[in-house]
Amino acid sequence: MRKQQEETRGAHALRRHPTPKRMPNRIYGRIHGTTVRIGRLAASVLAIASTGTVAAEDAAPGNLDEISVTAIRSEDRALQPAHTLSEQDIERRLPTDFNEVFRAVMGVGIRTNSRGEAVLRLRGSEERQSQIFIDGAPISVPWDGRADLSLFPASFIRNVSIIKSAAPIEYGANAVLGVVDISTFERSDVFKLNARSEMGNHGSYLMEGEVFVPVGGVDLQLGVNHFSRDAISVADGAPIPFDPQTGDGRTNTDLESTSFFAAAALEREWGSFRISAMDIDADKGIAAAAHIDPAEGSPRFWRYPDWHMTQLSLAGDIALSETTDLRMNAWHQRFEQKIVSYDDITYSTAEEQQDDRDRTYGGRLVLSQDWQALTTRLVTSLQESTHTQFETDLIADTSTEPEQFRQRLISIGGEVDIPLSNTVKSSLSLAYDRASTPLTGGRPVQPAISNWAAGGALEWQASNELTITTTLGQRTRFPTMRELYGNALGRFLLNPDLKPxxxxxGDLTFAWTPAALPLELTLTPWFTRIDDTLSQRNVTIDGVSRRQRYNLEGSRGYGIEMGANWQASSTITLEANAFWQDLKADRPAGGTRPVLYQRPKGQLLLAANYSFANGGNIRAEMNHLGHAFDENEDGTVARLDGSTEFNVKFYMPVKVTTYGIWQIYGAVNNITDTVVPPQLGLPDAGRAFKLGIRLVSD
Incomplete structure (x- = not known):
């Protein structure tokens, strides 16, 4: 099997030049010793997927074969091992949105916060400490530093690379505890059509279509997606005693969204360019924290009647010479939303409205030079975002003057790759990051903040079967504009003394792929040390309790990840992933140790995939989440019990046509209707099902 796998990879490695001693960075990535053209990796993955048993092994979630869009692995570059999801991995999960793509991935946590946003956490990090990139551009709204993954359709994704440690310097400031690098790129010489329609419980409905059209040397992609639901299912009403739902789903969790995607790619001998556009328009309600008695506390009763994001991305890769390469990215994000606040959970009387508008421009340049003995990269990135908001008292029909905020992020750095031997390679990086807020909405002006970032990676190919990689890095996350200046319709008390x-x-990864067995094993112990950890506290002024952000003394954490993937037979693949962590805040002098909230102690995933001879697949999962802690409204600590949920998903071909294969598919998530409590008053969905039909180009 291993020999067949290497031969398959070799057959799909597209070389533009005769193989030199050292290959230009823009043309080649290194995957377990095999060079593969970066710009066509998606096509290679699809081709590998068609080889049956080889596909199941290559697509394994524990696989360290990396497909990174932003930080490209060259022949001599040592990079953090990444957890990858190929197109086949994603297909097996049958996701509707980004939220479902990342569930049950080792070391990745997803929770829906009190603002109704499905946010991602890597290795117990806060959601703002990890960044998400699509085609090299960050998708977080800079005002808040977060992205709502439940509003991004999964159909646009071709592959995902997840780095759960200090990110390479190409990702710039703020990616302190890892990144998710998503590619939408597809390569084909023929017309392709994908479409699907599905229905589920609580009135959920999805329709989407996508075409790929090669025209005159230009590759075109076009896609559209529409999704709606009436509510999110409820497993048990006990954790949400103040939600009046009566079996019809969680109150105020309806959603309707329409998305468009378009891309055009041009590839020539001198390089390549690709431009992509994504537009998402949504109307959604968010669940109130229904463990809080409205007569005693102040849960949010909010809706987002208008949530609209448009993002344009441009990526270029130019060979200036045989040894010099220039990669560039540019992006523009337009974001608008309305937040309407109501007086109670009936949502009958609207009290206040906040209108937000964000405009963001950014870019990145990476100049790589091969000096024969070593390779260097110079990286610079710049992003400027302007946030404008005003508030309206809907009862009095009065509005405030618009407030405007602006933040600039600059990162300049360099990296050098130094091969130490035929089996050992190293990379060292140094960068300078700076954040400034020239517009503060009338609040006190904050001085610019800057800091140095550094990192190193060492990779040792100990044998043909064992690879050992160690990484160490220091990164800075600057407070977002919202953390510095936002009051969330009067809920937050500002803190002008926030620090970054x-x-x-650091981590150490052992990756073992025994030649005699169809097995992959990974083991990664890791640690984090964070100074000035940002947290929240309750502050009471004149009898009114408000939230305030502040800096803890610091925090530290350590943990271990273990993954196993076994190709038990030509049709069965078994997966086992385990994750454990211990995170603690520093104890201040003379005080008690603060609790770090909403960090599950551990995670265990067991999964089995059965592939049918006709191309169908059935997947069964068990996902266990360990206990965590959260904060009650009165500031006391509450324990969140662990949970175990079971999921089953399948797809089966029913007809072959000229354009592809028609399949029926379905999923039942959280079969046992288990309460999954990532935080107080906002449990995850209970039992949910969907059934659909799709056309998949072959």
Whole structure:
């Protein structure tokens, strides 16, 4: 099997030049010793997927074969091992949105916060400490530093690379505890059509279509997606005693969204360019924290009647010479939303409205030079975002004057790759990051903040079967504009003394692929040390309790990840992933140790995939989440019990046509209707099902 796998990879490695001693960075990535053209990796993955048993092994979630869009692995570059999801991995999960793509991935946590946003956490990090990129551009709204993954359709994704440690310097400031790098790129010489329609419980409905059209040397992609639901299912009403739902789903969790995607790619001998556009328009309600008695506390009763994001991305890769390469990215994000606040959970009387508008421009340049004995990269990135907001008292029909905020992020750095021997390679990086807020909405002006970032990676190919990689890095996360200046319709008390978080992150990864067995094993112990950890506290002024952000003394954490993937037979693949962590805040002098909230102690995933001879697949999962802690409204600590949920998903071909294969598919998530409590008053969905039909180009 291993020999067949290497031969398959070799057959799909597209070389533009005769193989030199050292290959230009823009043309080649290194995957377990095999060079593969970066710009066509998606096509290679699809081709590998068609080889049956080889596909199941290559697509394994524990696989360290990396497909990274932003930080490209060259022949001599040592990079953090990444957890990858190929197109086949994603297909097996049958996701509707990004939220479902990342569930049950080792070391990745997803929770829906009190603002109704499905946010991602890597290795117990806060959601703002990890960044998400699509085609090299960050998708977080800079005002808040977060992205709502439940509003991004999964159909646009071709592959995902997840780095759960200090990110390479190409990702710039704020990616302190890892990144998710998503590619939408597809390569084909023929017309392709994908479409699907599905229905589920609580009135959920999805329709989408996508075409790929090669025209005159230009590759075109076009896609559209529409999704709606009436509510999110409820497993048990006990954790949400103040939600009046009566079996019809969680109150105020309806959603309707329409998305468009378009891309055009041009590839020539001198390089390549690709431009992509994504537009998402949504109307959604968010669940109130229904463990809080409205007569005693102040849960949010909010809706987002208008949530609209448009993002344009441009990526270019130019060979200036045989040894010099220039990669560039540019992006523009337009974001608008309305937040309407109501007086109670009936949502009958609207009290206040906040209108937000964000405009973001950014870019990145990476100049790589091969000096024969070593390779260097110079990286610079710049992003400027302007946030404008005003508030309206809907009862009095009065509005405030618009407030405007602006933040600039600059990162300049360099990296050098130094091969130490035929089996050992190293990479060292140094960068300078700076954040400034020239517009503060009339609040006190904050001085610019800057810090140095550094990192190193060492990779040792100990044998043909064992690879050992160690990484160490320091990164800085600057407070977002919202953390510095936002009051969330009067809920937050500002803190002008906020400082940035500084994280020291390290890990050691053992990846073993025995030649005699169809097995992959990974083991990664890791640690984090964060100074000035940002947290929240309750502050009471004149009898009114308000939230306030502040800096803890610091925090530290350590943990271990273990993954196993076994191709038990030509039709069965078994997966086992385990994750354990211990995170603690520093104890201040003379005080008690603060609790770090909503960090599950551990995670265990067991999964089995059965592939049918006709191309169908059935997947069964068990996902266990360990206990965590959260904060009650009165500031006391509450324990969140662990949970175990079971999921079953399948797809089966029913007809072959000229354009592809028609399949029926379905999924039942959380079969046992288990309460999954990532935080107080906002449990995850209970039992949910969907059934659909789709056309997949072959």
């Amino acid at each position: 978080e500084t994280a020291l992150v």
